[in-house]
Amino acid sequence: MRIHEYQAKEILKKQGIPVPEGLVIEKEEEAYNFLERFGFPIVVKAQVHCGGRGKAGLVKIVRSYGEVESAIHLLLGKISHKLLLEECENVKKELYLALIIDRKVESPRIIVGKEGGIEVEDVAKEKPYSIFSQIVDVRYGLLPYQIRRLFYFLDLDPELLGDFSLICERLYRIFINMECTLCEINPLAINDNGKFSALDAKMVFDDNALLRHRDILELYDPVQDDHREIEAKKYGLNYVKLSGDIGCIANGAGLAMATMDLVKEAGREPANFLDVGGGATKDMVKEGIRIVHSDPDVKAIFINIFGGILRCDTFALGFKESVHYLHKPIVMRLSGTNSEEGLSIIKELSAPLILVRNLKEAFEKLRELKY
Amino acid sequence: MSILVDENTRVVVQGITGREGMFHTERMLKYGTKIVAGLSPKKKGANLMGIPVFGTVCEAVKETNANTSCIFLSPPHVKDAIIESIDSGIETIVCITEGVPIHDMMVVKRFLKEKGAILIGPNSPGVISPGKSKVGVMADHIHRRGNVGVVSRSGTLTYEVVSQLTELGIGQSTCVGIGGDPIVGLKFVDVLKLFDEDPETEFIVMIGEIGGDMEEEAAIYCRSSMKKPICAYIAGMGAPKEKKMGHAGAIISGEKEDAGSKIRFLKEKGIHVVDSIAKVGETVKKLLY
Numbered sequence: 001m002r003i004h005e006y007q008a009k010e011i012l013k014k015q016g017i018p019v020p021e022g023l024v025i026e027k028e029e030e031a032y033n034f035l036e037r038f039g040f041p042i043v044v045k046a047q048v049h050c051g052g053r054g055k056a057g058l059v060k061i062v063r064s065y066g067e068v069e070s071a072i073h074l075l076l077g078k079i080s081h082k083l084l085l086e087e088c089e090n091v092k093k094e095l096y097l098a099l100i101i102d103r104k105v106e107s108p109r110i111i112v113g114k115e116g117g118i119e120v121e122d123v124a125k126e127k128p129y130s131i132f133s134q135i136v137d138v139r140y141g142l143l144p145y146q147i148r149r150l151f152y153f154l155d156l157d158p159e160l161l162g163d164f165s166l167i168c169e170r171l172y173r174i175f176i177n178m179e180c181t182l183c184e185i186n187p188l189a190i191n192d193n194g195k196f197s198a199l200d201a202k203m204v205f206d207d208n209a210l211l212r213h214r215d216i217l218e219l220y221d222p223v224q225d226d227h228r229e230i231e232a233k234k235y236g237l238n239y240v241k242l243s244g245d246i247g248c249i250a251n252g253a254g255l256a257m258a259t260m261d262l263v264k265e266a267g268r269e270p271a272n273f274l275d276v277g278g279g280a281t282k283d284m285v286k287e288g289i290r291i292v293h294s295d296p297d298v299k300a301i302f303i304n305i306f307g308g309i310l311r312c313d314t315f316a317l318g319f320k321e322s323v324h325y326l327h328k329p330i331v332m333r334l335s336g337t338n339s340e341e342g343l344s345i346i347k348e349l350s351a352p353l354i355l356v357r358n359l360k361e362a363f364e365k366l367r368e369l370k371y
Numbered sequence: 372m373s374i375l376v377d378e379n380t381r382v383v384v385q386g387i388t389g390r391e392g393m394f395h396t397e398r399m400l401k402y403g404t405k406i407v408a409g410l411s412p413k414k415k416g417a418n419l420m421g422i423p424v425f426g427t428v429c430e431a432v433k434e435t436n437a438n439t440s441c442i443f444l445s446p447p448h449v450k451d452a453i454i455e456s457i458d459s460g461i462e463t464i465v466c467i468t469e470g471v472p473i474h475d476m477m478v479v480k481r482f483l484k485e486k487g488a489i490l491i492g493p494n495s496p497g498v499i500s501p502g503k504s505k506v507g508v509m510a511d512h513i514h515r516r517g518n519v520g521v522v523s524r525s526g527t528l529t530y531e532v533v534s535q536l537t538e539l540g541i542g543q544s545t546c547v548g549i550g551g552d553p554i555v556g557l558k559f560v561d562v563l564k565l566f567d568e569d570p571e572t573e574f575i576v577m578i579g580e581i582g583g584d585m586e587e588e589a590a591i592y593c594r595s596s597m598k599k600p601i602c603a604y605i606a607g608m609g610a611p612k613e614k615k616m617g618h619a620g621a622i623i624s625g626e627k628e629d630a631g632s633k634i635r636f637l638k639e640k641g642i643h644v645v646d647s648i649a650k651v652g653e654t655v656k657k658l659l660y
Contacts, residue, residue, distance in 0.1 A: 101477070103583050104583075106477055107477055107481075108477070121625060138477045139478070176474065179473075206473050207619070208446060208470045209472035211446075212447065212472075238616075238617040240614045242609070242611065250527070251527055252526050252527025252528060253551055253616060253618040253621060254523070254525020254528030254578070254618070255525065255527035256616070256617055257525075257581070257606035257609075257610060258531070258606045260608075260610070261606060261607070261648065262647065265646075265647055270609055273616055273617070275616075275617040306527045307510065308496075308509060308526060308530050335534065336530060336534070337512070358535075362649075363649055
């Protein structure tokens with residue numbers, strides 16, 4: 001789960017990592033109080049989950065009331081429900097600091113970069129000499145010598161070691177205690193007064209750990225997700241909206257991906273990824289069909305079920321209860337556990353159905369499909 | 372022979388009194404798996420379907436000589452369960468549970484590396500050596516005993532491939548679901564090494580997907596030291612970036628993690644990559660005979 005910049009900064013601040021003075025507003029009027037306190041220039045930042053906000057014009061530096069007004073009118077509402085206003089600091093140097101989970105070494109990795117405001121992946125490719133990292137052993141935590149290695153790599157004023165160490169230790173504590181998969185301060189600025197400041201922050205939390213972090217769950221902003229994705233999540237379905245027009249339904253994540261791939265091979269474009277789950281119930285099947293069928297972009301549907309834990313007759317019963325509203329053409333493959341029982345239920349129904357026995361046949365039918 | 376599980380496998384089921392645990396214990400027993408013990412702290416001393424229930428793995432091992440554990444517990448209990456198994460001398464741990472927090476897995480992996488036990492999963496459908504033993508939840512009726520080893524990150528996609536093989540009369544030595552999470556126990560390369568040493572396995576099918584670089588690691592091993600022929604399929608050609616495709620591990624976060632570049636890498640290393648899921652069975656048949 002991702003959170004907004006202003007939420008991440010609140011977490012940093014609570015742990016004692018310095019961030020610029022700022023205010024979150026939902027209405028234009030709320031801005032003026034802040035302006036009286038800080039004067040100009042200030043930064044106006046849209047609170048949306050996407051990278052490269054600066055380039056996309058979602059971050060504005062404003063120098064007058066007129067500019068504030070036009071920035072707020074442009075960003076508040078359609079683009080972003082909340083704006084973050086911040087004082088403009090006098091930045092001397094920008095750095096990069098992040099903690100990630102490195103899948104390959106199966107451990108946290110702390111990364112620093114000599115330049116801030118970067119896409120770390122691009123820099124790793126183009127200027128690998130400007131970043132440096134340390135693998136952390138989760139049993140011992142981030143150790144002082146590792147922080148010193150990072151610090152000396154950055155080639156900073158030795159006076160700053162104390163402040164830098166505190167920031168690293170605190171960020172690591174957030175990362176572990178809140179079970180993040182990413183904690184990024186980008187850029188981490190050094191101001192002309194010699195103090196560090198986290199100018200932008202990004203945090204991603206492990207979805208699987210959220211049950212033991214109710215406080216983090218409260219930070220979730222549903223506005224950032226497709227409404228069908230939110231609905232699907234409620235019913236325990238894995239749904240991702242895509243740009244094509246063939247709705248896809250399968251059980252199990254791997255099979256659901258392969259189903260999408262088969263649609264593409266047949267020269268069609270999948271409208272979504274939907275995994276009703278290896279062990280779906282009748283109601284989950286019903287919801288899955290409803291979510292896909294109700295998507296106006298979907299012109300036809302490909303259902304690919306391989307019964308394992310989910311029995312084909314269970315699937316068929318869920319399908320039967322949906323059949324009264326189905327009007328889009330459906331290609332269906334139903335194999336595996338109890339497929340005979342499932343197919344005998346399906347064959348009784350009157351639906352715009354093309355039944356296929358295997359994926360080769362499905363491929364042919366998808367190619368021929370007219371809608 | 373076969374790998375990981377066979378007729379000598381003696382299973383303790385961790386979470387045997389739960390809904391999933393009970394259901395699949397019954398199915399495993401029916402398949403002929405030797406389930407010798409169950410674990411349920413609150414029902415210690417009970418007897419379920421003829422299986423004695425214990426309060427700790429240590430006790431279960433002492434009383435029944437269990438050498439394999441199968442975990443059906445809910446996600447927050449998995450870290451403790453895996454480490455308990457390792458600490459009790461269990462050799463092979465199969466973790467079915469989906470949704471284990473990744474920070475827990477980082478701790479577990481450090482422990483595993485020290486003690487040298489084998490972990491399969493989490494988020495795994497399990498392991499089956501057809502006709503000998505099944506430790507897990509897979510649909511067993513589609514499997515036939517034979518000489519093809521199958522290793523995969525996904526459950527139902529494995530059923531698809533196995534059923535294609537079985538329909539063409541090609542049996543399997545062992546099918547291993549390594550699990551769909553970003554951090555799992557055995558990786559592709561570890562399973563390939565086991566298959567390479569197994570006299571019963573003649574050919575291997577690897578079913579990968581987007582995310583991470585386990586497939587690439589396996590390909591490097593294949594090029595440098597693998598003795599047996601292999602073919603692969605990679606799911607997720609149409610997946611967008613930064614979106615989790617069901618499995619926690621199936622997410623394209625780096626440039627090298629999408630299906631296209633994975634497939635190119637595998638091909639460069641000389642691995643036969645099947646371009647369509649519909650053709651995996653027939654490709655194996657062609658390469659095998």
